[in-house]
Amino acid sequence: MTHHDPNCIFCKIIAGQIPSRKVYEDEELYAFHDISPWAPIHFMIVPKAHIPSLAQAGPEHEALLGRIMSLAPKLALEQGCRPYPEGGFRVVVNTGTDGGQEVHHLHVHVMGGPRPWLRG
Ligand code: 5GP
């Protein structure tokens, strides 16, 4: 049974209680477009299990984190990022208050598309 936090906005999105623009889904991951994008292409990949941040990731999460990182380039291309090296994308994992994290459910931002971007 996947851990679900009833007060977490991303757990509600994963459960379909809050609508989102889905990019990808499997048994353990969900990806969806950011509601206020910083770049022309901006989506997030999240584990379905409620892990508050990268600070709580341990050895038991290594396979999950590896899957997220190898999924990122595949989904980036599918979403319209141009291929490496002219194109590419940025991966960001804000962690904790000093890391600029606002939603406390681990999420990996994937951003790309032609510049300029709103942030970065
Ligand atoms: P953080 O600052 O925690 O790394 O990023 C959280 C991101 O979640 C922000 O970029 C914000 O725009 C996005 N976000 C917050 N609430 C929602 C929502 O209800 N739906 C979607 N699609 N994105 C959200």
Ligand code: ZN
């Ligand atoms: Zn959650």
